Amino acid sequence: MTGLIRYAPPLAVRVRAETAVAGQPLTVLVEVIADGPATVTGGVVELVRSTAVTHAQRNWSGAGHRVGIRDSAVLSHAILDIAGALAAGGRAVRQVTLFVPAEQVTITGYLVQQEYLVRAQVRAQEGRPVEGEVRIRVEGPASQLHRRAEVAPVERGDEFASLAIDELSAPRVCGGVPLSGVVAVAPHRAGTTRGVRVELVLAEHTRARPGELLEEDCEATTVVSAVAASGPAQLAPGQVLRLPFALPVPDPLPAPSLSTPEFTLRWLVRVVLDRALREDSSTSVELPAG
Numbered sequence: 001m002t003g004l005i006r007y008a009p010p011l012a013v014r015v016r017a018e019t020a021v022a023g024q025p026l027t028v029l030v031e032v033i034a035d036g037p038a039t040v041t042g043g044v045v046e047l048v049r050s051t052a053v054t055h056a057q058r059n060w061s062g063a064g065h066r067v068g069i070r071d072s073a074v075l076s077h078a079i080l081d082i083a084g085a086l087a088a089g090g091r092a093v094r095q096v097t098l099f100v101p102a103e104q105v106t107i108t109g110y111l112v113q114q115e116y117l118v119r120a121q122v123r124a125q126e127g128r129p130v131e132g133e134v135r136i137r138v139e140g141p142a143s144q145l146h147r148r149a150e151v152a153p154v155e156r157g158d159e160f161a162s163l164a165i166d167e168l169s170a171p172r173v174c175g176g177v178p179l180s181g182v183v184a185v186a187p188h189r190a191g192t193t194r195g196v197r198v199e200l201v202l203a204e205h206t207r208a209r210p211g212e213l214l215e216e217d218c219e220a221t222t223v224v225s226a227v228a229a230s231g232p233a234q235l236a237p238g239q240v241l242r243l244p245f246a247l248p249v250p251d252p253l254p255a256p257s258l259s260t261p262e263f264t265l266r267w268l269v270r271v272v273l274d275r276a277l278r279e280d281s282s283t284s285v286e287l288p289a290g
Contacts, residue, residue, distance in 0.1 A: 008127045008128055008129075008130050009036075009038040009124035009125075009126035009127045009130060010034060010035040010036030010037075010038055010088075010126075011032055011033065011034055011035070011038050011040070011086075011122060011124060011130045012032070012033045012035065012130070012132070013030065013031070013032055013033075013120050013121075013122050013130050013131060013132030014030070014031040014032075014033070014132050015028065015029070015030055015031075015045075015118050015119070015120045015132045015133055015134040016028070016029040016031075016134065017029070017118045017134055017136050018136070019136065019137045019138075019139060020047075020100045020116070020136050020137070020138045020139070021100065021138070021139050021140060022100055022101065022102050022103065022104045022105060022138055022139065022140025023100065023101070023102040023140065024099075024100055025097045025098070025099050025100070026047070026097065026098045026099070026100050026118075026136075027095060027096075027097055028045055028078075028095070028096050028097070028098055028118050028120075029093065029094075029095050030043070030045060030080060030082075030093070030094050030095075030096065030120045030122075030132070031091060031092070031093050032082065032086070032091065032092045032093075032094075032122055033090075033091050034086035034087065034088055034089065034090045034091070035088065035089075036088045037085070037086070037087055037088055038085070038086050038124050038125075038126050039084070039085050039086070039124055039125040039126065040082055040083055040084060040085075040086060040092065040122060040123070040124050041083055041123045041124060041125055042079070042080065042081075042082065042083055042122075042123050043079075043080030043082055043120060043121055043122040043123055043129075044077055044078070044079055044080055044120070044121050045077060045078050045080055045096050045098065045118065045119070045120045045121075046074045046076070046077045046098075046118070046119045046120075046121075047074070047075045047076045047077070047098045047100065047116065047117075047118055048072060048073070048074055048075070048116065048117050048118075048119055049072065049073050049075050049104065049114065049115070049116050050070070050071070050072045050114070050115045050116075050117075051070070051071045051072070051112075051113070051114045051115075052068050052069070052070045052071075052112070052113045052114075053068070053069050053111065053112050053206055053262060053263060054066050054067070054068050054069075054110075054111040054112070054206060054218060054220075055067055055068075055069060055206055055208065055209065055212075055215050055216075055218055056206075056208075056215065056216040056217065056218035057212075057214055057215050057216070058214055058216065059214065064216070066218065069209075075100070075101050075104070076098045076099050076100070076101065077098070078096040078097060078098055079096075080094055080096060080120060080122065081094060082094050082122065098118070100138060100140075102140070103140070104116070104138050104140055105138055105139065105140040105255070105256055105258065105290070106137045106138045106139070106252075106255075107254070107255040107258075107265070108254040108255065109202060109204050109220075109222070109254055109255050109265060110202075110204060110220045110222050111204040111205075111206050111218060111219075111220050111263070112204055112206065112255070112263050112265065115135065116135065116136050116137070116138050117133050117134060117135045117136065118133060118134050118136055119131060119132070119133040120132050120133070137252065139252075140256070140290075159188065160187070160188060160189065160191060160273070160275070160278070160279075160281050161185055161186060161187045161188055161235060161273055161281050162185075162186040162188070162281075162283075163183065163184070163185055163186075163271045163273060163281055163282065163283040164183070164184040164186075164283065165181055165182075165183060165184075165198075165269060165271055165283065165285055166181060166182045166183075166184055166242075167180075167181045167182045168180075168181040168269070168285075168287075169181060170287075171287065171288075172287050172288045172289060173200070173249060173253065173257075173267045173287050173288070173289035173290075174249065174289070175249060175250065175251035175252045175253045176249060176250070176251030176252075177249055178246050178247060178248050178249055179200070179246075179247045179249060179269065179287075180244070180245065180246045180247070181244070181245060181247075181269075182242050182243065182244050182245070183196060183198060183229050183241075183242070183243040183244075183245060183271050184240060184241070184242055184243075185235070185240065185241040185242075185243065185273065186240045187235035187236060187237050187238075187239065187240075188237060189237055190234075190235065190236050190237065191234075191235055191275070191278075192232065192233070192234055192235070192275070192276070193230075193232065193233050193235060193273055193274060193275055194231075194232050194274040194275065194276055195228055195229075195230055195231050195232060195233075195274050196228070196229040196230045196233075196241075196243055196271065196272070196273050196274070197226055197227065197228050197229060197271070197272050197274065198226065198227050198229050198245045198247050198269065198270070198271050198272075199223045199225070199226040199247075199268075199269070199270045199271075199272065200223070200224045200225045200226070200247055200248075200249060200267070200268075200269060200270075201221050201222065201223055201224065201267070201268040201269075201270050201284065202221070202222045202224055202254060202255060202265065202266075202267060202268075203219070203220075203221045203265070203266040203267070203268055204219065204220045204221070204222075204263065204264070204265055204266075205217060205218070205219050205263060205264045205265075205266075206218045206219075206262065206263045207261070207262060207263065207264075209262070221268075222254075224250060224254065225247060225248050225249065225250060226247075227245055227246065227247050227248070229243040229244075229245045229271070230243050247269070253289055253290065255289075255290075256289050256290025257287075257288045257289045257290055258290070266286055267286065267287050267288070267289040268284040268285065268286055268287075269284060269285050269287060270282060270283070270284035271283050271284070
């Protein structure tokens with residue numbers, strides 16, 4: 001018995017779309033080019049989301065490891081009104097509108113990645129459908145997903161020196177807008193430091209899924225940018241150092257501040273006092289981003 005192989009028709013599909021905004025329509029241009037004679041019978045355009053979330057998992061012996069859970073979904077679609085014969089070298093261009101649902105956003109974190117693409121599928125009489133796609137960035141998400149609660153500074157190693165972040169130039173993190181401020185270092189005892197640095201940190205927390213008894217919460221922090229506020233110094237009690245800094249912020253941001261039932265993304269401005277062969281002192285404050 002011989003199977004029938006349906007080859008693709010001599011068509012190419014190109015898709016063009018701009019950056020999308022959650023909760024707003026997205027205009028998509030689809031261009032179909034015929035390398036040879038073909039009869040187009042229709043098509044569809046889809047907005048597709050792909051998500052990968054890393055969870056902590058242990059086996060029955062107690063050994064732990066990380067596992068990535070992947071998922072994809074078609075969020076919206078539109079019928080491509082295209083039909084008819086195309087001669088070799090012929091072109092057909094159509095414009096459609098997709099609606100980008102609220103609560104969507106592109107994420108390029110360590111534990112969480114969320115990507116979007118616009119995919120067009122064109123059908124023809126001559127063979128199997130032909131596809132074209134383009135990756136897009138979705139900006140958002142809906143305002144209710146932004147973390148707005150202020151949290152107290154988190155300090156570590158403060159027996160040597162207390163650290164504080166003063167005079168921040170903005171109450172939130174915005175892509176491409178540097179953050180400036182002043183680091184205050186109040187030594188509790190004499191000692192040397194290799195320097196003071198300021199970091200912009202993306203903190204990710206993924207939650208164990210309900211019903212998955214072997215899963216545990218998972219955390220990761222990524223230093224997105226850093227700047228030295230001072231070099232090596234000799235510290236003495238009673239001599240407070242005030243160190244200005246200007247911290248670059250990437251554009252676009254890898255992710256906004258975001259909290260969902262599955263994961264939480266937070267942005268921290270962290271100050272680290274680096275000491276040789278000793279525990280570093282540090283403090284961090286959370287700022288909303290997005």
